[in-house]
Amino acid sequence: MALVKSRAISLKSYRLGETSKVVVCYTRNYGKVRLVAKGARKGGGRLGAALEPMLVSGVVFYLREGRDLLFVSQAEVERQWPELRRDVVRMAYAGAALELTDALVSEREPDPGLFDLLENSLDRAAAAPPSSLDVVLWSFELSLASALGYAPELARCVVCGGPADGRVSFAARRGGIVCGDCLGEEPGARPLSDSAAKLLASMSPSGGETPPEPGSGTPAAPSTVIPAPQTVDIPTAVRDEISETLMGFLEEHAGRELRLKSLEFLAQIRRTGQPSAQSEQRHEG
Numbered sequence: 001m002a003l004v005k006s007r008a009i010s011l012k013s014y015r016l017g018e019t020s021k022v023v024v025c026y027t028r029n030y031g032k033v034r035l036v037a038k039g040a041r042k043g044g045g046r047l048g049a050a051l052e053p054m055l056v057s058g059v060v061f062y063l064r065e066g067r068d069l070l071f072v073s074q075a076e077v078e079r080q081w082p083e084l085r086r087d088v089v090r091m092a093y094a095g096a097a098l099e100l101t102d103a104l105v106s107e108r109e110p111d112p113g114l115f116d117l118l119e120n121s122l123d124r125a126a127a128a129p130p131s132s133l134d135v136v137l138w139s140f141e142l143s144l145a146s147a148l149g150y151a152p153e154l155a156r157c158v159v160c161g162g163p164a165d166g167r168v169s170f171a172a173r174r175g176g177i178v179c180g181d182c183l184g185e186e187p188g189a190r191p192l193s194d195s196a197a198k199l200l201a202s203m204s205p206s207g208g209e210t211p212p213e214p215g216s217g218t219p220a221a222p223s224t225v226i227p228a229p230q231t232v233d234i235p236t237a238v239r240d241e242i243s244e245t246l247m248g249f250l251e252e253h254a255g256r257e258l259r260l261k262s263l264e265f266l267a268q269i270r271r272t273g274q275p276s277a278q279s280e281q282r283h284e285g
């Protein structure tokens with residue numbers, strides 16, 4: 001058993017007994033871990049406060065092989081984003097990134113690049129213009145897929161390698177764009193509008209880098225940060241198309257439906273009248 005230190009971002013938490021809670025964190029040095037914060041539920045004090053979501057903490061915990069739950073000895077807040085805490089829309093976008101990381105990343109597989117990507121996405125969710133928040137999330141989704149070794153092919157047909165011209169579809173099972181000529185081989189592919197196909201192509205990671213060998217023991221390469229498209233004036237229908245396409249792709253890899261609470265919350269806000277990200281600010285209790 002070793003006492004170790006790492007930067008950490010809380011992904012979610014649940015109660016443990018009357019007074020403690022388990023905080024699922026993505027740590028920079030040790031990957032995803034389950035930390036037990038003793039007494040964090042009863043007037044938790046500094047330990048509980050430092051393990052709240054939407055912040056980066058320095059945590060010290062007991063690392064023990066073969067143990068699912070690890071005990072925290074110290075936690076200090078290192079960075080926080082007041083913009084996220086007082087704006088429910090921004091918080092939901094950042095929350096989606098945290099939920100996706102929890103859903104798709106395996107425990108105890110360190111990837112410092114992925115930690116930096118997550119921290120960067122909190123930065124961007126806090127600072128981006130409201131109309132760019134979708135783009136911030138798409139970029140995170142693509143970068144996460146890339147970090148996990150399954151970046152989709154967005155610029156060329158994944159079947160024949162030809163240009164993505166004409167009637168382009170997205171085949172989640174195949175992992176990318178399919179041209180009109182090859183559609184017969186992927187009947188389940190989702191047809192894309194021209195605008196959606198162009199936008200997706202613009203978010204294609206440059207070059208076809210080889211993903212790190214899983215379980216090779218070598219440190220993973222830093223995760224690619226996907227370029228964000230310049231335009232933020234994207235029609236709602238195209239936004240929905242891209243959001244659904246990317247989520248369908250991630251679900252294909254997860255092997256199950258990903259029902260993200262954050263995205264359901266955003267959809268609910270849209271249905272009931274979209275609050276401006278600036279004006280709808282929640283007061284802290």
Ligand SMILES: [Zn+2]
Binds near residue numbers: 160
């Ligand atoms: Zn093709």
